Amino acid sequence: MNKKKKILEVKNLKMHFPITGGLTNGVVGHVKAVDGLNFDIYEGEALGMVGESGCGKSTTGRCLIKLYEPTEGELIFHSKRGKVDLMQLDRDSMRPYRSEIQMIFQDPYSSLNPRMTIRSIIEEPLLIHEPNMTAQERNDKILFLMEKVGLRKDQADRYPHEFSGGQRQRIGIARALTTNPSLIIADEPVSALDVSVQAQVINLMMDLQEEFNLTYLFIAHDLSVVEHISTRIAVMYLGNIAELGESDQIYNQPTHPYTKALLSATPVADPRADKKERIILEGDVPSPTDKPSGCGFRTRCPIAQASCADEIPEFRTLESGREIACPHVSD
Ligand SMILES: Nc1ncnc2c1ncn2[C@@H]1O[C@H](COP(=O)(O)OP(=O)(O)O)[C@@H](O)[C@H]1O
Numbered sequence: 001m002n003k004k005k006k007i008l009e010v011k012n013l014k015m016h017f018p019i020t021g022g023l024t025n026g027v028v029g030h031v032k033a034v035d036g037l038n039f040d041i042y043e044g045e046a047l048g049m050v051g052e053s054g055c056g057k058s059t060t061g062r063c064l065i066k067l068y069e070p071t072e073g074e075l076i077f078h079s080k081r082g083k084v085d086l087m088q089l090d091r092d093s094m095r096p097y098r099s100e101i102q103m104i105f106q107d108p109y110s111s112l113n114p115r116m117t118i119r120s121i122i123e124e125p126l127l128i129h130e131p132n133m134t135a136q137e138r139n140d141k142i143l144f145l146m147e148k149v150g151l152r153k154d155q156a157d158r159y160p161h162e163f164s165g166g167q168r169q170r171i172g173i174a175r176a177l178t179t180n181p182s183l184i185i186a187d188e189p190v191s192a193l194d195v196s197v198q199a200q201v202i203n204l205m206m207d208l209q210e211e212f213n214l215t216y217l218f219i220a221h222d223l224s225v226v227e228h229i230s231t232r233i234a235v236m237y238l239g240n241i242a243e244l245g246e247s248d249q250i251y252n253q254p255t256h257p258y259t260k261a262l263l264s265a266t267p268v269a270d271p272r273a274d275k276k277e278r279i280i281l282e283g284d285v286p287s288p289t290d291k292p293s294g295c296g297f298r299t300r301c302p303i304a305q306a307s308c309a310d311e312i313p314e315f316r317t318l319e320s321g322r323e324i325a326c327p328h329v330s331d
């Protein structure tokens with residue numbers, strides 16, 4: 001893997017959803033779903049993004065392809081067409097880049113139109129992004145992709161309800177591949193699937209990554225899901241990244257107090273891991289509408305100090321290369 005070349009640089013990304021209410025129905029507050037993310041995605045890697053439900057993972061994914069219009073930030077995309085800040089593009093000028101970044105959604109049951117055949121579902125992005133393709137070329141591509149994701153050609157004229165969850169996710173993956181994307185945002189692609197099927201879909205995604213030179217942002221709520229596929233992992237908490245590092249750094253030497261707690265609650269295959277001390281975090285995750293001052297994790301952090309209330313921790317790079325949002329720990 002070439003780790004040197006960046007494909008996407010995310011700088012100070014914020015998504016604050018306005019809350020309206022009161023007598024005048026004006027803006028009375030904000031849901032700070034994503035609150036200043038800084039990270040890069042490198043060509044050919046699978047960057048895992050994990051964190052509890054509500055920490056801002058899906059919002060991040062949607063911001064990266066501008067399904068949401070972020071409140072603030074830069075999204076420097078190293079496209080096949082050159083370098084561009086996606087934040088500066090409107091809907092129309094975004095379209096050519098949209099074919100290079102595709103998304104795979106969590107729920108294979110609701111993300112496929114029940115009235116469309118598999119053929120038309122996979123064909124749709126081709127009609128939008130490849131208007132010069134002939135019907136024959138489209139047909140060849142559809143059948144080629146169906147085969148690549150492990151579906152049979154004779155299933156092309158069936159409807160989504162005739163398929164299992166795992167097969168539907170394969171259809172979603174084939175659809176995402178139609179435009180030859182370089183970057184795929186996969187938002188919990190296996191969370192809705194039976195555990196027995198999860199590994200099959202992850203293995204398929206790894207095979208496709210190699211064959212088609214794909215880069216993944218792979219979102220999951222659980223560290224155990226991304227263990228197999230991720231080269232690096234970003235751990236999110238309350239709209240920020242707590243820690244980002246190589247997978248083995250995160251699993252074997254977690255540094256941020258939140259990563260340590262999350263990992264201690266994760267079942268892992270290693271039998272020695274059972275002896276690991278279980279860290280139980282006190283209290284609930286605060287609301288993104290009313291975040292604590294300073295470090296967002298301070299209300300639950302076992303090593304919080306008085307100063308943690310005063311300043312938002314800088315996201316800094318340690319000697320080992322990992323990045324961390326806490327001034328009170330080191331390698
Ligand atoms: N469209 C929206 N409008 C207002 N709040 C939203 C919207 N989408 C998500 N949120 C809120 O933003 C926070 C992060 O949500 P989300 O990104 O879906 O988290 P995750 O995917 O990590 O579970 C949650 O508090 C959620 O309620």
Ligand code: SF4
Nearest residue numbers: 295298301304308326
């Ligand atoms: S900055 Fe303070 S509260 Fe936040 S993780 Fe570090 S020690 Fe804990």
Ligand SMILES: [Mg+2]
Nearest residue numbers: 057058059188
């Ligand atoms: Mg989500």
